[in-house]
Amino acid sequence: MPDSYDHKAIERKWQERWRERELFRTERRDNKQKFYYLDMYPYPSGELHMGHVRNYIIGDAYARYKTMSGYNVLHPMGWDSLGLPTENAALARNIRPDEWTRQCVANMKQQFDALGISYDWSREIDTSDPAYYGWTQWLFLKLYENGLAYRGPGLVNWCPKCATVLANEQVVQGRCERCDAVVEKKWLEQWFFAITKYAQPLLEDLALLEHWPERVVRMQEHWLGKSEGVTFTLDIDGRDETMTVFTTRIDTIYGVTFMVLAPEHELVTTLTAGTPYEEPVSAFAREAMAEGEFERGAEDIEKRGIFTGAYALHPMTGERIPIWVANYVLMGYGTGAIMAVPAHDQRDLEFARKYELPVRVVIQPEGERLDGATLEEAYVGDGVQANSEQFSGVPNREAAESIADYLEEQGIGHRDVNWRVRDWCISRQRYWGAPIPIVYCDKCGIVPVPEEDLPVLLPPDAEFTASGDSPLARHEGFMNTECPRCGGPARREADTMDTFVYSAWYYLRYPSPNEDAAPFNREDVEYWMPVDQYVGGIEHATGHLLYSRFISKVLNDLGYVSFREPFSRLFTQGMVYKDGAKMSKSRGNVVTPDEINERYGADTGRLFSLFVGPPEQDSEWSDESVVGCYRFLWRVWRMVTENLDHFMTDWREQLPPEGSESQRALRRKTHQTILKVTDDFERMHFNTAVAATMELANDVGSFVESSHAEDAGDRATFSEAVQNLLALLSPIVPHICDELWERLGLEPSIFEQPWPQADPSLAAEEQITIVVQVDGKVRDKVEVAAGTDMDAAADMALESERVQKFVEGREITNTVKVAGRLINFVTG
Numbered sequence: 037m038p039d040s041y042d043h044k045a046i047e048r049k050w051q052e053r054w055r056e057r058e059l060f061r062t063e064r065r066d067n068k069q070k071f072y073y074l075d076m077y078p079y080p081s082g083e084l085h086m087g088h089v090r091n092y093i094i095g096d097a098y099a100r101y102k103t104m105s106g107y108n109v110l111h112p113m114g115w116d117s118l119g120l121p122t123e124n125a126a127l128a129r130n131i132r133p134d135e136w137t138r139q140c141v142a143n144m145k146q147q148f149d150a151l152g153i154s155y156d157w158s159r160e161i162d163t164s165d166p167a168y169y170g171w172t173q174w175l176f177l178k179l180y181e182n183g184l185a186y187r188g189p190g191l192v193n194w195c196p197k198c199a200t201v202l203a204n205e206q207v208v209q210g211r212c213e214r215c216d217a218v219v220e221k222k223w224l225e226q227w228f229f230a231i232t233k234y235a236q237p238l239l240e241d242l243a244l245l246e247h248w249p250e251r252v253v254r255m256q257e258h259w260l261g262k263s264e265g266v267t268f269t270l271d272i273d274g275r276d277e278t279m280t281v282f283t284t285r286i287d288t289i290y291g292v293t294f295m296v297l298a299p300e301h302e303l304v305t306t307l308t309a310g311t312p313y314e315e316p317v318s319a320f321a322r323e324a325m326a327e328g329e330f331e332r333g334a335e336d337i338e339k340r341g342i343f344t345g346a347y348a349l350h351p352m353t354g355e356r357i358p359i360w361v362a363n364y365v366l367m368g369y370g371t372g373a374i375m376a377v378p379a380h381d382q383r384d385l386e387f388a389r390k391y392e393l394p395v396r397v398v399i400q401p402e403g404e405r406l407d408g409a410t411l412e413e414a415y416v417g418d419g420v421q422a423n424s425e426q427f428s429g430v431p432n433r434e435a436a437e438s439i440a441d442y443l444e445e446q447g448i449g450h451r452d453v454n455w456r457v458r459d460w461c462i463s464r465q466r467y468w469g470a471p472i473p474i475v476y477c478d479k480c481g482i483v484p485v486p487e488e489d490l491p492v493l494l495p496p497d498a499e500f501t502a503s504g505d506s507p508l509a510r511h512e513g514f515m516n517t518e519c520p521r522c523g524g525p526a527r528r529e530a531d532t533m534d535t536f537v538y539s540a541w542y543y544l545r546y547p548s549p550n551e552d553a554a555p556f557n558r559e560d561v562e563y564w565m566p567v568d569q570y571v572g573g574i575e576h577a578t579g580h581l582l583y584s585r586f587i588s589k590v591l592n593d594l595g596y597v598s599f600r601e602p603f604s605r606l607f608t609q610g611m612v613y614k615d616g617a618k619m620s621k622s623r624g625n626v627v628t629p630d631e632i633n634e635r636y637g638a639d640t641g642r643l644f645s646l647f648v649g650p651p652e653q654d655s656e657w658s659d660e661s662v663v664g665c666y667r668f669l670w671r672v673w674r675m676v677t678e679n680l681d682h683f684m685t686d687w688r689e690q691l692p693p694e695g696s697e698s699q700r701a702l703r704r705k706t707h708q709t710i711l712k713v714t715d716d717f718e719r720m721h722f723n724t725a726v727a728a729t730m731e732l733a734n735d736v737g738s739f740v741e742s743s744h745a746e747d748a749g750d751r752a753t754f755s756e757a758v759q760n761l762l763a764l765l766s767p768i769v770p771h772i773c774d775e776l777w778e779r780l781g782l783e784p785s786i787f788e789q790p791w792p793q794a795d796p797s798l799a800a801e802e803q804i805t806i807v808v809q810v811d812g813k814v815r816d817k818v819e820v821a822a823g824t825d826m827d828a829a830a831d832m833a834l835e836s837e838r839v840q841k842f843v844e845g846r847e848i849t850n851t852v853k854v855a856g857r858l859i860n861f862v863t864g
Contacts, residue, residue, distance in 0.1 A: 161549050198466075320342040475527065495511050569605045644665045
């Protein structure tokens with residue numbers, strides 16, 4: 037009587053055996069082709085649920101497949117421990133973040149192991165380890181030495197609940213992505229990385245990312261936001277201040293009827309201070325900034341504004357132009373000040389109509405005459421200049437060049453390139469981060485901490501609270517230090533670095549995680565990098581993925597690495613939904629891997645995660661489908677364990693040269709499945725790969741029921757199919773496959789076996805179906821032997837009664853043949 041499928045015992049057995057043998061440990065092998073597979077590492081701020089682990093199961097299946105395909109595979113894992121997510125989770129539980137991190141890492145690591153994920157834990161990294169964040173501080177110093185890290189005033193996103201600055205990428209629809217509080221705008225002294233200096237290479241090198249999703253490439257292109265235009269300056273009537281504007285439509289400058297400032301613009305305060313406009317303008321600005329940039333940037337937002345009482349002077353005509361503040365102008369684009377041309381910009385037109393401001397048409401379309409008084413929709417097309425002084429009557433594109441020339445000749449403006457991307461603010465007023473390695477000396481000013489004094493350690497006894505100023509700023513033992521330059525008293529920088537700084541280079545640490553003389557070993561990095569396959573969520577398109585590209589380019593320019601792009605291929609997986617909503621602990625709709633492992637086994641969870649749908653698409657959790665996957669594994673278990681005496685290890689020598697029809701059919705299905713699954717794995721189409729193995733399993737089951745135990749040909753055919761089936765399934769459900777492999781008398785683990793190879797001649801169909809058309813319409817199908825000459829196939833098709841009905845009495849003027857697929861008779 038065969039054993040029952042005891043998934044708990046089987047999975048525990050094989051996980052222990054893999055661990056004892058250090059099966060997944062990877063070493064550099066210069067004589068073998070490398071493959072670096074990397075999942076985006078997680079925040080250790082809780083426990084994993086099945087929505088999380090889908091990503092890691094995808095990665096494990098692919099890494100196992102590549103290993104079996106002969107590659108030297110690096111498949112590491114670590115922890116994005118430092119930063120706001122972990123600190124917030126610790127605060128919510130009234131526990132210190134280092135203690136919370138240790139608990140979460142231990143739990144999540146156990147969850148990964150229980151799923152059978154093939155991580156090389158000898159390469160584990162943790163960003164909260166001083167051995168890691170000390171090298172992050174080294175990276176900061178390198179950027180500082182090369183003018184790419186600086187301190188300066190910045191209009192920043194401020195989360196009042198988290199009491200810290202947020203990067204633009206951490207603000208979602210005007211709210212903090214971590215706590216959902218409304219984000220405010222503040223001017224603060226902050227530390228920045230000058231990513232704008234790399235905007236052009238970041239844009240140009242998008243062309244190198246041939247194996248990235250087009251959507252991600254377009255998102256980065258939009259985020260970088262290159263615009264070519266003209267920057268010019270306007271005097272402000274009766275004041276010493278000036279106003280600087282960038283525009284891509286200098287041809288419309290004569291249509292300016294008002295100027296608009298973003299609510300955050302410093303001129304808003306300067307122009308209204310001490311005037312009757314000060315209080316109402318200030319109140320409006322605060323209200324507008326509270327709306328959030330996402331809402332304010334929407335096309336359909338209600339345009340609202342207020343007059344400042346000040347006027348700018350038109351640089352071409354000297355006309356006094358009223359200066360307004362409006363909610364639809366953003367500080368994050370251009371200069372935060374715009375020239376409003378309502379006749380040729382829809383947002384400006386809506387604003388002008390609401391506040392009864394003039395509308396002046398300065399570009400007339402060919403053959404038409406627009407009237408600003410009756411214009412219902414802004415005209416944004418090409419045409420001929422009108423009301424534009426000496427440029428009137430000139431085609432607008434030609435006039436744009438002439439106007440730009442004039443502004444440059446007069447010293448009023450210049451041709452310019454504007455970028456949407458802003459320098460990366462890395463300062464965080466929180467405890468759980470790498471201290472920025474800077475000290476402030478009254479005598480020497482800003483002084484970087486010497487490399488030999490790194491890491492600058494977080495004080496373990498700092499008072500840890502959720503709000504107020506930085507915990508480090510209140511810790512006198514940390515703050516008071518000596519100036520490295522003069523030896524006098526100095527104060528440390530109290531800010532810590534943004535969580536994205538640690539992840540911007542972590543992929544470089546895995547190749548040599550224990551290197552203590554440098555952030556990475558150059559030879560190891562040159563062997564393993566760039567990452568061959570990177571997998572993670574598309575939400576990181578304009579944050580982590582962009583920052584990683586930036587850091588790689590900086591390190592390349594400084595001579596530390598030879599490559600420009602860190603990730604050759606990128607795959608973005610879909611979300612897992614349950615009950616119509618994204619699986620999330622806050623929604624109470626999570627299913628944990630622990631639950632699945634207990635009831636059905638890790639292999640069932642793995643199988644469902646890969647079979648539920650295309651991995652790049654969102655999927656819906658289904659308890660019924662989980663049960664279906666469990667039943668499939670049971671069928672495979674029974675099929676193998678109930679037929680162990682049918683299996684022969686020397687089946688290759690026993691295969692019949694020709695074989696019976698049923699033997700040929702199963703062998704054909706076996707080799708077709710190998711071809712199909714191999715192609716699906718290469719394209720990461722795991723759901724169809726699973727479906728193909730299920731079909732093969734069904735065919736094997738049917739064959740063994742009708743086969744003869746004493747027939748060596750049947751046994752050999754069965755053995756070939758079963759052995760290949762287990763090998764194909766192994767990356768997907770490794771525990772049950774290794775167990776069955778061993779029971780068949782084969783040497784485990786399948787992980788160490790070569791990937792199955794198909795014989796195309798055996799995979800070829802003996803009979804093929806050819807579609808027969810008459811004048812492009814399907815009239816019949818004919819079955820012919822594979823390899824039949826298409827002329828002979830056409831003769832057979834003409835003998836069909838169905839075809840004869842449509843060609844009888846008509847002349848066949850042409851016969852179109854698509855080899856092995858289609859014949860079309862064209863009649864006259």
